[in-house]
Amino acid sequence: LLCYRPLVVRMAQKQNYWANIEADIQTHLQKAIPIRTPVSVFEPMHYLTFAAPRTTAPALCIAACELVGGDRTEAMAAAAAIQLMHAASYTHQHLPLTDRPRPKPTIEHKFNPNIELLTADGIMPFGFELLAESMDSGHINADRILRVIVEISQATGSRGVVDGQFRGLDLTQSDNEGSSDLGVIEYVSKKKDGELHACAAACGAILGGGSEEEIENLRKYGLYAGMIQGLLYGVGRNEKGVKEMVEKLRTSAMKELENFKYREIEAISSLVEAELISSF
Amino acid sequence: LLCYRPLVVRMAQKQNYWANIEADIQTHLQKAIPIRTPVSVFEPMHYLTFAAPRTTAPALCIAACELVGGDRTEAMAAAAAIQLMHAASYTHQHLPLTDRPRPKPTIEHKFNPNIELLTADGIMPFGFELLAESMDSGHINADRILRVIVEISQATGSRGVVDGQFRGLDLTQSDNEGSSDLGVIEYVSKKKDGELHACAAACGAILGGGSEEEIENLRKYGLYAGMIQGLLYGVGRNEKGVKEMVEKLRTSAMKELENFKYREIEAISSLVEAELISSF
Numbered sequence: 203l204l205c206y207r208p209l210v211v212r213m214a215q216k217q218n219y220w221a222n223i224e225a226d227i228q229t230h231l232q233k234a235i236p237i238r239t240p241v242s243v244f245e246p247m248h249y250l251t252f253a254a255p256r257t258t259a260p261a262l263c264i265a266a267c268e269l270v271g272g273d274r275t276e277a278m279a280a281a282a283a284i285q286l287m288h289a290a291s292y293t294h295q296h297l298p299l300t301d302r303p304r305p306k307p308t309i310e311h312k313f314n315p316n317i318e319l320l321t322a323d324g325i326m327p328f329g330f331e332l333l334a335e336s337m338d339s340g341h342i343n344a345d346r347i348l349r350v351i352v353e354i355s356q357a358t359g360s361r362g363v364v365d366g367q368f369r370g371l372d373l374t375q376s377d378n379e380g381s382s383d384l385g386v387i388e389y390v391s392k393k394k395d396g397e398l399h400a401c402a403a404a405c406g407a408i409l410g411g412g413s414e415e416e417i418e419n420l421r422k423y424g425l426y427a428g429m430i431q432g433l434l435y436g437v438g439r440n441e442k443g444v445k446e447m448v449e450k451l452r453t454s455a456m457k458e459l460e461n462f463k464y465r466e467i468e469a470i471s472s473l474v475e476a477e478l479i480s481s482f
Numbered sequence: 483l484l485c486y487r488p489l490v491v492r493m494a495q496k497q498n499y500w501a502n503i504e505a506d507i508q509t510h511l512q513k514a515i516p517i518r519t520p521v522s523v524f525e526p527m528h529y530l531t532f533a534a535p536r537t538t539a540p541a542l543c544i545a546a547c548e549l550v551g552g553d554r555t556e557a558m559a560a561a562a563a564i565q566l567m568h569a570a571s572y573t574h575q576h577l578p579l580t581d582r583p584r585p586k587p588t589i590e591h592k593f594n595p596n597i598e599l600l601t602a603d604g605i606m607p608f609g610f611e612l613l614a615e616s617m618d619s620g621h622i623n624a625d626r627i628l629r630v631i632v633e634i635s636q637a638t639g640s641r642g643v644v645d646g647q648f649r650g651l652d653l654t655q656s657d658n659e660g661s662s663d664l665g666v667i668e669y670v671s672k673k674k675d676g677e678l679h680a681c682a683a684a685c686g687a688i689l690g691g692g693s694e695e696e697i698e699n700l701r702k703y704g705l706y707a708g709m710i711q712g713l714l715y716g717v718g719r720n721e722k723g724v725k726e727m728v729e730k731l732r733t734s735a736m737k738e739l740e741n742f743k744y745r746e747i748e749a750i751s752s753l754v755e756a757e758l759i760s761s762f
Contacts, residue, residue, distance in 0.1 A: 240645055243640045243641075243645050243648055244640065287607075290603075291603065294599055294600070297579065297599065299578070299579060299595040315579040316651060319577065319579065320644050320647050321640075323570075323574055323606075323639075323647075324640035324644035326606050326639075327567075327610075327636075327639040328635060328639050330607075330610045330635050331632055331635030331639065333631075334629075335632055337625070344624035344625050344628055345617070345624050347628060348617050348624055348627060349614075351610055351611070351614040355607035355608060356607075356611060358607050359603075359604045359606075359611065360523045360527055360604035360608060361520075361523075364523065364604035365523050367603075368523055368600060371596060
């Protein structure tokens with residue numbers, strides 16, 4: 203029996219935990235989006251779903267479900283829906299519209315803009331379809347699924363990610379990174395990455411059968427964890443004061459996990475650990 | 483007692499029926515989308531929801547619900563969601579992308595393209611949010627709502643409206659209206675207007691408590707009624723052979739209503755009546 207596990211081993215175990223969840227979500231999505239007829243529609247749908255850069259929100263949804271004692275399969279449709287909403291949103295953010303400068307860094311466009319626009323329009327409702335259909339697997343309660351649909355709609359819609367994108371337009375279009383307002387950076391990271399992760403964690407907890415208190419703890423944990431990601435990798439990452447903000451968020455995030463002291467929090471808490479974040 | 487009602491009176495009554503439904507849907511949407519903070523998000527959301535040209539699909543959803551004996555309020559959230567999906571889709575179709583010619587007729591853009599793109603991205607999930615929340619009104623069954631969410635996702639997504647838009651790109655971008663393939667015109671009208679109306683009618687019947695047979699009759703009625711609208715007002719409306727196609731669809735549509743002989747079909751059937759269509 204191991205009484206002492208060196209840091210590097212613990213790190214590897216945590217990375218394995220997240221990698222394993224990621225692989226399960228990818229497998230689920232690969233099955234959910236086969237390249238079928240009409241191929242002109244499903245080929246770009248398949249491509250754009252997997253072309254978007256990773257976000258840790260879907261994996262957090264699964265981890266939250268497992269933390270409250272749920273089974274991974276119960277949160278899989280929600281995790282997939284969150285990934286789909288993220289992919290659709292990413293695609294639309296990188297469309298070359300006539301009134302905006304090309305986003306930097308410029309991403310590779312495999313399909314023409316019109317196709318990418320429409321494809322993402324198809325990806326969005328598909329996320330809700332997967333969720334609503336997950337009731338048919340029998341072991342998931344319809345009320346919980348409806349609650350999760352409201353959560354995801356709100357987080358990805360006009361009071362969440364879309365609001366963050368509105369406010370973020372100024373940031374991305376400004377070349378002068380040094381002059382951004384820290385308050386705006388914080389707001390954008392909260393609305394975009396923060397609320398997406400908050401929603402993901404809350405949905406995982408709802409579907410896994412967590413108590414209302416556990417759901418709210420995990421929602422806040424997700425909010426802070428998401429904001430950390432947004433601040434470290436977002437447009438304002440080089441601003442003065444961002445590092446201090448991240449440290450505070452890390453402390454707040456860990457506090458939310460205190461109520462889970464009788465559970466295995468090592469894996470989920472590693473999402474905000476400095477060493478692990480840099481390895482994603 | 484009136485034993486004989488002249489045509490013009492019957493016409494007026496039917497128009498009143500549809501106008502009354504339309505007014506109720508508009509009132510519901512006005513309440514559902516208040517102009518609140520963040521105003522930069524909600525003002526365009528409110529504007530674009532009502533700026534899209536009318537489609538008869540949401541009203542058909544209510545009419546189908548009433549035909550199977552349901553109460554109008556039971557189908558209201560679904561009707562609103564269908565209107566929202568239509569508005570979002572219309573907005574995206576009229577964005578000035580770098581790779582496509584400006585759509586004809588050019589619509590007035592009150593907001594810049596980036597804002598319109600994001601706003602429609604917020605309108606889509608909002609439709610699902612309204613639907614999922616409608617469970618809270620207490621008298622609607624969660625299983626029925628989930629079924630309706632699947633219906634709307636499929637009809638507006640990659641196998642429905644989006645597929646029609648893909649195929650329709652060729653039609654709208656061609657100036658040579660006389661050379662379009664009748665088969666393509668039929669396919670596009672089926673996918674865009676047809677399946678949206680089919681879904682609307684089926685959802686109304688599901689929410690109103692219709693039998694499986696009634697749901698399928700109304701789904702087909704909606705498909706034909708929607709195709710008629712698409713053919714009469716769509717890009718291929720001047721093609722040779724379209725009028726004959728419309729006449730056939732009208733006959734097929736009326737057949738689907740035969741199973742409702744003990745109910746009041748006069749109002750709903752007027753959706754495919756030649757005189758009434760032209761007055762919408």
